[in-house]
Structure formats: structure tokens, C-alpha cells
Amino acid sequence: MATTVGPYNAATPDEKKEPTRPLAHPYISPSVYPATTDEDDDVEVQEEASTATKRGRSTAQYLGKRRRALCWCGCCVTTVAVVGIVVLVLALTVFRVKDPVFTMNRVTLEDVDGDLLGAVNATLSADVSIKNPNVASFSYGRSETGFYYGGETVGVAYAPDGEVGAGRTVRMNVTLDALADRISRNVGFADLVFGREYDLTSYTEISGRVSVLGIYKRDLHIKVNCSITLEVSSAFSSVESKTTDCVADVK
Incomplete structure (x- = not known):
């Protein structure tokens, strides 16, 4: 009796019952x-x-x-x-220091001693004012004013020290003994009868200081040159300034 041999890869009944396994993806x-x-x-x-x-x-x-x-x-x-x-x-404003203003208002005759044709002295009074335009007081020392006629000194006036308040003006009278004989040399008979005008000059120096709140201080040195025209009546009975013009140099 001949035996039949199946194919080489035939599956057995047990193998058929096993589930099929999926193949793994080769790229994952x-x-x-x-x-x-x-x-x-x-x-x-x-x-x-x-x-x-x-x-x-x-x-x-x-x-x-x-x-x-x-x-x-x-x-x-x-x-x-x-x-x-x-x-x-x-x-x-506050710390800006302005220059004080010195003005010679007028010069008048106070007294005459002696003979007009000889050696005489005349006492003149000068009305002087100092204006302080600053917001601080201006204190100044003793000053000296010289009066000149024809190139010669005819008198010297002295003013005491003092102080000018902020924005105020101080006026003072200073007297001087003028050597009138130096003027009378040029006086003629007609001048004694009708009077005459004389041109004088003056020079004043004043040193002072402006102090602002005690913080800012400035020293001032004032030099004043004035031209004065004196109107002299007959026989020198009266002398008074007709015009005055002052120029100040402040440093």
C-alpha cells in the first residue's frame, strides 16, 4: 500500500489553530x-x-x-x-552788585574871614548824596574831597564813614575851609561890584563794601570827578554853586 507524502511546507492541524502574528514595520x-x-x-x-x-x-x-x-x-x-x-x-538780581551813585548837589558859602584883597579864608558847605541801588547795604569809610581852581588846591573836605541801606540815599553836608585868596588874585574891581562865576573842580575817593546776605561780598573803590560853577555875588557876600556835573569811576 502506497503512502502519500504531502508537500514540504504543509501546515499541521495544530499550527493552523495559532493566530497569525503581524510583521513589524521595518522603518518604525x-x-x-x-x-x-x-x-x-x-x-x-x-x-x-x-x-x-x-x-x-x-x-x-x-x-x-x-x-x-x-x-x-x-x-x-x-x-x-x-x-x-x-x-x-x-x-x-540779588548777587548783581550795582555801582553806588555819588552826587554833589550844591556848594554854598558859610563864612568869610579876612580882607578880600589879602589873605582870607572862606568856609564852604558841600551838600553830597550817596545813592545805593543794591538790595544789600553799602558801608563806606572816611572820604576826602579836594577842590581845585586854576590847577591849585583851594580846599579839602572830609566826610565821616557810614552806611547806606538797600535802595536808599544818604545826604550829608561836608564843610571845607577854602583859601579864597587864591581865587581873589583874579578878582577885579568890577568883579567885586557885580560879582562873577568861577569854575572849580573836585576829586573824591570813597572805599566801601556791599555784602549780600553775608555770603557774597564785593569791595568797591569809587573815584569821583566833579565840575562846579560857583556863582559869587558882589564883595563875596554869597557864594553858591550854579551847576555841578560829576563823573564816577567804580572798581
């Missing part, structure tokens, strides 16, 4: 493309949100510091500008 590897879960996605989202929050906080802190720095710089610049404006205003 779990080690290269790991599988992700919902929990992993949530962790990544939380990490990204935390990183964004930190970046936002860092940016906000930086912007806050920058704003504070700009504000501080602005305050400093404003303060410096205000101080500069105040100093400029003070320099142009």
Missing part, C-alpha cells in the same frame, strides 16, 4: 519614536507655561528697574536745571 522603532501619553503632554505644557511665566516676570522686573532708573535720572536733571535757574536769577 520604539527607541526612535517613543510613544507619548496625555500625562507627558500635560507636563510639557506646564513646563512651557512655567518658563513663559518666568520670562514674563523677568521682563517685567527689567522694565520696572528701567522705569525707576529713568525716573531717578529725570529727577536729577530737573533738580540740576532748577538749581541752575535759581543761581542764574540770583546772579542777575
Whole structure:
């Protein structure tokens, strides 16, 4: 009896009952493309949100510091500008020292001693004023005024020291003994009868100081040259200045 031999690769009945296994994809590897879960996605989202929050906080802190720095710089610049404006205003007003004004208002005859044709002395009184245009007081020392006629000294007057308040004017009378005989040499008979005008000059020096709030002080040296026209009546009975013109040099 002949035995029938089946094909070489024929499957046995037990093998047919086993399920077929799917082949793995040759291009996909779990080690290269790991599988992700919902929990992993949530962790990544939380990490990204935390990183964004930190970046936002860092940016906000930086912007806050920058704003504070700009504000501080602005305050400093404003303060410096205000101080500069105040100093400029003070320099142009309070701390600006103006020159005092010296004026010889008039010269009058007080007394005449002696013979007009001989050696005589005449006492003259000069009305002098000092105006202080500053916002601080002006203190001055003892001054000396020389009177000249024809190039010769005819008298010297002295004024005491004193002080002129802010924006005030001080007037004072100074007397001098004029050597009238130096003038009478040029006096003729007609001059004694009808009178005459004489042109005199004077020179005065005054030293003083202006003190502003005790902080700013300036020393002043005033030199004053005046031209005076004296109107002399007959027989020198009266002498009075007709015109006076003064020019001051302040240093």
C-alpha cells in the first residue's frame, strides 16, 4: 500500500489553530519614536507655561528697574536745571552788585574871614548824596574831597564813614575851609561890584563794601570827578554853586 507524502511546507492541524502574528514595520522603532501619553503632554505644557511665566516676570522686573532708573535720572536733571535757574536769577538780581551813585548837589558859602584883597579864608558847605541801588547795604569809610581852581588846591573836605541801606540815599553836608585868596588874585574891581562865576573842580575817593546776605561780598573803590560853577555875588557876600556835573569811576 502506497503512502502519500504531502508537500514540504504543509501546515499541521495544530499550527493552523495559532493566530497569525503581524510583521513589524521595518522603518518604525520604539527607541526612535517613543510613544507619548496625555500625562507627558500635560507636563510639557506646564513646563512651557512655567518658563513663559518666568520670562514674563523677568521682563517685567527689567522694565520696572528701567522705569525707576529713568525716573531717578529725570529727577536729577530737573533738580540740576532748577538749581541752575535759581543761581542764574540770583546772579542777575540779588548777587548783581550795582555801582553806588555819588552826587554833589550844591556848594554854598558859610563864612568869610579876612580882607578880600589879602589873605582870607572862606568856609564852604558841600551838600553830597550817596545813592545805593543794591538790595544789600553799602558801608563806606572816611572820604576826602579836594577842590581845585586854576590847577591849585583851594580846599579839602572830609566826610565821616557810614552806611547806606538797600535802595536808599544818604545826604550829608561836608564843610571845607577854602583859601579864597587864591581865587581873589583874579578878582577885579568890577568883579567885586557885580560879582562873577568861577569854575572849580573836585576829586573824591570813597572805599566801601556791599555784602549780600553775608555770603557774597564785593569791595568797591569809587573815584569821583566833579565840575562846579560857583556863582559869587558882589564883595563875596554869597557864594553858591550854579551847576555841578560829576563823573564816577567804580572798581
